Amino acid sequence: MGKGEGGKVRSLVRDPRGRFGLAVLGLALLCALAAPVVSAGDPAAQRDVVATRFLPPLSTDLHGVVHPLGTDRFGRDVWTRLVYGARISLGVGTLAVLLSVAIGLVVGAVAGFSSGPVPVVLLALTDFALALPRVVLLLLLAALWRPSAALVVVVLGLTGWMSIARLVHGEVRSLATRPFVEGAVSLGLRRTRILARHILPNALTPVIVAAALGIGNAIMLEAGLSFLGVGVQPPVPSWGNMIASGRDTLLNAPWVATAPGVALVLVVVACTLLGDALQDALSPASRGQTLR
Amino acid sequence: MLTALARRLAAGLAVVAGVATLTFLLLRLAPGDPVERLLGPAATAEQLTAQRQALGLDRPLPAQYAAWLARVAAGEWGRSIASGRPVRAVLGEAWPATAALVGLSLLLSYLLGIAVGAAQAARGGTRLDTALSVSTVTLFALPGYWLGLMLVLVFTYRLRILPSFGAHGYDSDALAGLARLRDLLRHVALPLATLTLVGIGGTARFVRGAMLDVRAAPFVTTALAKGLAAPRIWLHHVLRNALVPVVTLLGLSLPALFSGAVFVEAVFAWPGVGRILVEAVQARDYPVVMAATTVSAILVVLGNLLGDLLLGWVDPRVGHREWGRGKGER
Numbered sequence: 001m002g003k004g005e006g007g008k009v010r011s012l013v014r015d016p017r018g019r020f021g022l023a024v025l026g027l028a029l030l031c032a033l034a035a036p037v038v039s040a041g042d043p044a045a046q047r048d049v050v051a052t053r054f055l056p057p058l059s060t061d062l063h064g065v066v067h068p069l070g071t072d073r074f075g076r077d078v079w080t081r082l083v084y085g086a087r088i089s090l091g092v093g094t095l096a097v098l099l100s101v102a103i104g105l106v107v108g109a110v111a112g113f114s115s116g117p118v119p120v121v122l123l124a125l126t127d128f129a130l131a132l133p134r135v136v137l138l139l140l141l142a143a144l145w146r147p148s149a150a151l152v153v154v155v156l157g158l159t160g161w162m163s164i165a166r167l168v169h170g171e172v173r174s175l176a177t178r179p180f181v182e183g184a185v186s187l188g189l190r191r192t193r194i195l196a197r198h199i200l201p202n203a204l205t206p207v208i209v210a211a212a213l214g215i216g217n218a219i220m221l222e223a224g225l226s227f228l229g230v231g232v233q234p235p236v237p238s239w240g241n242m243i244a245s246g247r248d249t250l251l252n253a254p255w256v257a258t259a260p261g262v263a264l265v266l267v268v269v270a271c272t273l274l275g276d277a278l279q280d281a282l283s284p285a286s287r288g289q290t291l292r
Numbered sequence: 293m294l295t296a297l298a299r300r301l302a303a304g305l306a307v308v309a310g311v312a313t314l315t316f317l318l319l320r321l322a323p324g325d326p327v328e329r330l331l332g333p334a335a336t337a338e339q340l341t342a343q344r345q346a347l348g349l350d351r352p353l354p355a356q357y358a359a360w361l362a363r364v365a366a367g368e369w370g371r372s373i374a375s376g377r378p379v380r381a382v383l384g385e386a387w388p389a390t391a392a393l394v395g396l397s398l399l400l401s402y403l404l405g406i407a408v409g410a411a412q413a414a415r416g417g418t419r420l421d422t423a424l425s426v427s428t429v430t431l432f433a434l435p436g437y438w439l440g441l442m443l444v445l446v447f448t449y450r451l452r453i454l455p456s457f458g459a460h461g462y463d464s465d466a467l468a469g470l471a472r473l474r475d476l477l478r479h480v481a482l483p484l485a486t487l488t489l490v491g492i493g494g495t496a497r498f499v500r501g502a503m504l505d506v507r508a509a510p511f512v513t514t515a516l517a518k519g520l521a522a523p524r525i526w527l528h529h530v531l532r533n534a535l536v537p538v539v540t541l542l543g544l545s546l547p548a549l550f551s552g553a554v555f556v557e558a559v560f561a562w563p564g565v566g567r568i569l570v571e572a573v574q575a576r577d578y579p580v581v582m583a584a585t586t587v588s589a590i591l592v593v594l595g596n597l598l599g600d601l602l603l604g605w606v607d608p609r610v611g612h613r614e615w616g617r618g619k620g621e622r
Contacts, residue, residue, distance in 0.1 A: 131307040131592065132314070135551035136585050139573050140318045220435050224555055227437050228570060243438055247559075250441060251449050258445075261438035268433035 012281040021212075021274025028267055032086035040065060040077045043084035044235040049075045054253045070255045072245065078259050085237040085260060090267070092152050092232070093219035097211050099157025100218075104164025105200070105207065111165070112172030113195050123169070130162040138221065142230035149232050152225055156218050164210055171203035205282045209275050216271030223264055239264050300600065304593035311589035312364075312582065316357055319578055326373040326576040347373060349578075360582065370579035374572070379583045382568065387587075389459055390557070390564035393480065394549050397487035402542065404488070405495025406535070412496065413503035413534075414526050424496070431493030436552045440486040440559040447482060454481050457561035483560040487552055491545070498541055502534040509533075539606050543599015547592045 012018040031038055046052075052061045052075030060066050061075075069078035111122040141155045175181060176199065184194045219239075225231030226240025234241050239260040246257025327343045328335070335343075344350045348359065363370060369379035408428065412421045448456040455461065461475050506512065507530055515525045554566035561567065565584055572580035 127303070128307055128310055131304075131596070132311055132589075134547070135554050136569065136588065137314075139554075139570065140315060140322070140581075140585075145323075216433065220433070223435055224437060227435075227555070228558060243435075243441065247441055250445055254445050254449075257438070257441050261435070261442065264435060264438065265430065265433050268435075269429055272429050272433060 008281050012277055015277040015280065017273035018277030018281065021270040021272075021277060024266055024270035025274065028086055028090060028263070028270075031083045032090050035080075035083040035087060039080035039083045041080065043081045043237045044076065045080075046074050046076055051075070054249070056253075057255050069259045070253065072253065072256045073249050078242075078256060081237040081242055082239075082259055082263055085239045085242055086263070088149055088232055088236065088238040089219050089222060089240075089264070092149055092156070092222045092238075093215045095153045096156035096160065096218040096222070097214045099153065100160035100214060101164055101207060101211050103157065103161035105168055107161065108165040108168025109172055109195055109200060109203075112169040113176060113191070113199065122165075126162050126165045126169075129159075130166075132159075134159050135224075138225060139228070139230060142225055147225075147230050147233050149236070149238070152222050152231050155225075156221055160214060160218065164207060164214075167206045167210055168200075168203055171206060172199055175199045175202055208282065209279045212271055212275035212278055216268040216275075219264065219271075220268055223260075297601075300597055304597060307593055308586065308589045312586045313357075315582055315585045316360070319576065319581060320353055322576065324576045326578060329575055330373060364586070369583040372572075372577055372580050374575045374577045374580075379579050382580060383565065383583055383587065386563060386565045386568050389562060390550075390553055390566060393483055393487065393556075393562060393564060394546075394553050396480070397484055397491055398542075398545070398549060400484070400488045401491025401495055402538075405492045406499050406538065408492060408496040409499025410503060410526070410531055410534075412500045413507065413530070416504060416507075425500075428493045428496040428500075431489055432497060434490055434493070435555070436486050436490050437555040437559045439489060440482065440556055443482050443486060444559075455479050456482065459563050483556050483562050486556050486559075487549065490552060491549065494545070495538070495541070499534060499538060502537050503530050506530045506533045536603065536606050539602045540599050543596045543602070546595035550588060550592070 013022070047061075047063060047065075052063075052071055053073050055061060055067050055071040055075075057070040057078075058066075058068060059070065061071070065077070067077050067079065069082065071077055072081070107122050107126060111119040111126075137159055138155055141158070142151065145151055172195075181194060181198055184198050189198075222231055222238065223240030223243065226238045227244045229241075229244065231240055232238035234245065242260040243257050243264075246253070246255075246260070249256055327340055327347065327349065331339055331343060341350070348356060351359075360370075369383075371378055372382055375382070408424055412424045412428075415421050444456040447454040455478055459476065459479050461467075461479070467475055512525060512529055515529050550566070553562075553564060554570065556562065557564045557566035558570055565588065568580065569584045569588075571577075572584065
């Protein structure tokens with residue numbers, strides 16, 4: 001890491017978008033990690049289904065347990081399911097993006113820093129994968145094995161690396177012609193070392209921004225797959241399958257579908273704003289000017 | 293120009309062929325058997341074997357693939373295993389519904405998105421810009437299926453003014469002329485609003501960024517220095533040039549819109565291709581899945597090609613698309 005990291009962090013925190021993004025994501029992460037502490041405990045707990053189902057938000061059941069976001073049709077506490085679902089949604093989104101970034105970094109770096117037929121093949125592969133209809137592919141892949149959170153991570157990771165590869169390829173290509181890289185080459189360093197130590201660290205800025213945006217997108221897609229029934233399976237709570245189960249009781253218990261949706265939107269907005277703020281903090285030149 | 297077009301067409305054909313091959317392989321690798329689902333749990337082993345033989349599913353995979361290719365080359369998509377109806381008829385009924393939904397929402401979300409984005413850029417840094425930024429980033433983050441449910445909650449369950457599923461009412465066959473159109477419009481309202489609202493967010497964010505980029509260009513400074521009126525600069529210099537990347541986005545947003553339509557059709561039981569595709573994948577209805585994915589791949593490729601051609605027309609400096617250029621995508 002080079003100089004000025006402190007300044008970048010400071011400008012990120014000074015930006016209201018960065019503050020909002022960090023605060024919301026931090027809060028969501030905290031709730032997810034501390035789920036047993038901040039909630040009633042077991043997300044699948046059912047106690048006297050008939051008496052405790054469809055309780056509206058902020059009500060207290062016969063056992064004296066408070067349900068801040070109400071209960072669903074099985075009498076399960078929505079808030080508890082929401083914070084346990086955050087573990088799945090945030091975890092799946094983050095891991096899927098890490099997988100995408102890993103594949104994209106390798107493909108983009110190799111394509112940008114090698115010669116001969118290798119880059120041509122890699123670029124063609126990337127363009128091809130980019131042209132595949134992602135949701136159709138997701139549906140097919142998710143139907144292949146028994147649906148699970150791990151499968152969703154793999155499927156989202158395998159269908160999300162192409163834009164990262166494109167970004168890294170462009171950065172590596174332009175960095176490879178810079179004097180400091182030519183210097184490293186003339187010093188006789190190995191090409192893999194030049195790539196790993198001199199080029200890639202300098203090519204990471206757009207990747208970080210794309211990853212922040214990608215996590216929001218991945219969380220949204222995970223919820224979509226779970227909503228269609230090919231993602232995380234009940235009774236394990238994920239925001240997507242919570243929305244799906246709330247769909248059937250939309251009329252008499254709208255809070256069951258509303259709560260996970262609001263959480264989802266907040267987290268995705270936070271990712272988008274954080275991505276925007278990172279973009280500005282890491283490359284001040286991109287800040288827009290105004291005309292009056 | 294012609295050679296570039298031919299190269300693009302060849303690449304597009306390769307993509308379509310790749311999608312078809314990949315779909316074929318994935319479908320056959322997947323557990324689950326259409327014949328078992330068709331005949332039910334009471335079927336005997338002989339009945340299953342006989343049905344597989346009748347459908348040609350007992351032959352080796354390469355032979356089945358070659359047979360499928362040969363049939364498609366002759367314009368024959370086969371019959372649905374689940375319903376026995378010709379695939380052409382099944383999809384022929386569904387495509388107009390999806391095309392209408394996606395086409396209308398594309399038009400509306402671009403018109404409204406460009407208007408919002410342009411207003412934001414022109415009032416950059418003001419409260420209006422901030423308020424609209426918050427709105428568009430929220431719209432951009434809304435999952436279509438959830439927004440759809442919320443609209444149903446408000447407009448169907450609370451206000452009771454719009455229907456929540458299907459493309460027609462039960463009595464639509466008895467309606468004539470204007471009443472029938474009104475019925476259709478009422479049914480399309482919620483799915484269309486869902487897709488359009490989500491689309492506006494992305495387009496407006498992109499247009500705002502593109503306009504602020506152009507705003508920083510030297511020729512705009514020149515126009516300002518010449519003393520041209522601000523509205524004229526915004527319309528003729530900034531907006532016009534900012535629309536160049538938006539045209540590319542138009543072609544690229546087709547697949548995203550189609551993806552969105554898959555979810556929205558599932559929520560509103562809209563009788564389109566997305567719903568048929570989800571059902572066919574779950575039923576392992578091989579011919580229907582193959583035809584639906586192949587046709588949607590063709591449309592995506594054509595959409596990208598159209599975007600590129602439009603781009604060449606809007607901005608003559610662009611020969612053909614290059615690698616490594618950033619783009620707005622979802």
